[in-house]
Structure formats: structure tokens, C-alpha cells
Amino acid sequence: MITVRRALAVGTLVAAAIGLAGCTAGAESEPEDSIDSSATAGVSASGTAPIVFAFVCAVGSSDRTETYTTYSAVWEDDRTDCTAQRITGTELSSQQRAAVQAAAGDATLEQLAAGCAVRRTGPWVGTVDSATEAHVAAGLLEYCPGHPETDHLQDAVAGWRS
Structure with missing residues (x-):
């Protein structure tokens, strides 16, 4: 009995090894082995x-x-003094483009992104008292509509307009 079990075990191992060898026999070499740097x-x-x-x-x-890499993480930690640093990308998304246009030159994309990250400070809790502040608020509302203090900012803009 023990001999039959050993034979089955060895047969299973041999079959597995053959199967693995079959999988890798046609595999290509590592990419760095085949890169011709002069061609690129x-x-x-x-x-x-x-x-x-x-x-x-x-x-x-x-x-x-x-x-932080997300607005929600900054909001959760109640940070009020942040800067935005580009980590990747080359083109504005349609939302970013709309936000910059709404800001009418009164805020850069980086300033809007940093503004979206913070809460309980700046336009999120203050009043809108000038056209510049209204433009920045419009940019923020375009860029970060899910901000927890969006309602206050919308009210502040409406108050300034009236």
C-alpha cells in the first residue's frame, strides 16, 4: 500500500513538473533582456x-x-492649511478646466485644489465680499461640489449677488 501511494505521489509530482515546464517552455525572455536602447x-x-x-x-x-492623496482624508483630519502639489498628469480634466474658467483668473488650479482640501476656513465659512472672492467661490463650487461646506459657500455667493 505504501508503495502504491508513493508511486501515485511521485507520478503526480512528475505530471505537475511537466505541466509547469510546458507553460514556461514558450515564454519570452524578460523585457530588459530584449530592449535595444539604440532603437528607442x-x-x-x-x-x-x-x-x-x-x-x-x-x-x-x-x-x-x-x-494626503484625497480630499476626504484631509477633511477627516480637519486640516486648515494645505497646499496642492501635482503628482501626475499633464492635462486639465473637463471639471478642472471649468473650475479655472469660473475662477476668471483669480485663482490657479493649484489654489483651487488646495481650497477644496481644507474646511472650516476661508471661503467655506466666510462671506463673499468682492468680485474676486465670488470668482474663487465659483471655481471652488465647480471643482469640488462634494465639499462638506458647499451649502455655506453657495449661500455666501447668493448673498453677495443680491
Whole structure:
């Protein structure tokens, strides 16, 4: 009995090894083994990708900062002093383009992104007292409609217009 079990076990291992060898026998070499760098000399990357930001926020009144990759993470930590830093991308998304146009030159894309990251500060809690502030508010409303304080900002803009 033991001999039959061993024979079955060895047969199973041999079959598995043959199956694995069959899978890799036709596999191509590693990409770096076949790259001819002279063939790609002078070639530049093409294509576009939407701009994505990381948010670098002050932690309290110290010199320490924390970096976030989503607005919601910044909102959860109640950060009020953040900058936006591009981490990837080359082209504005349609939402980003609309936000910059709504800001009418009174805020850059980076300023709007940083403004979307914070809460309980700036236009999210203040009043709109000038055309410049109204433009920035319009840009923020376009760029981050899901901000937790959107209702206040919409009311502030409506108050300024009336």
C-alpha cells in the first residue's frame, strides 16, 4: 500500500513538473533582456493624463506636515492649511478646466485644489465680499461640489449677488 501511494505521489509530482515546464517552455525572455536602447533613442513619450494632486498640510502650529492623496482624508483630519502639489498628469480634466474658467483668473488650479482640501476656513465659512472672492467661490463650487461646506459657500455667493 505504501508503495502504491508513493508511486501515485511521485507520478503526480512528475505530471505537475511537466505541466509547469510546458507553460514556461514558450515564454519570452524578460523585457530588459530584449530592449535595444539604440532603437528607442530620441523617442519621447506621448499621450496625456489628467492632473492629480497630493495635499501637503500643516499639522498644528508646528513645522511638521502631513501629505494626503484625497480630499476626504484631509477633511477627516480637519486640516486648515494645505497646499496642492501635482503628482501626475499633464492635462486639465473637463471639471478642472471649468473650475479655472469660473475662477476668471483669480485663482490657479493649484489654489483651487488646495481650497477644496481644507474646511472650516476661508471661503467655506466666510462671506463673499468682492468680485474676486465670488470668482474663487465659483471655481471652488465647480471643482469640488462634494465639499462638506458647499451649502455655506453657495449661500455666501447668493448673498453677495443680491
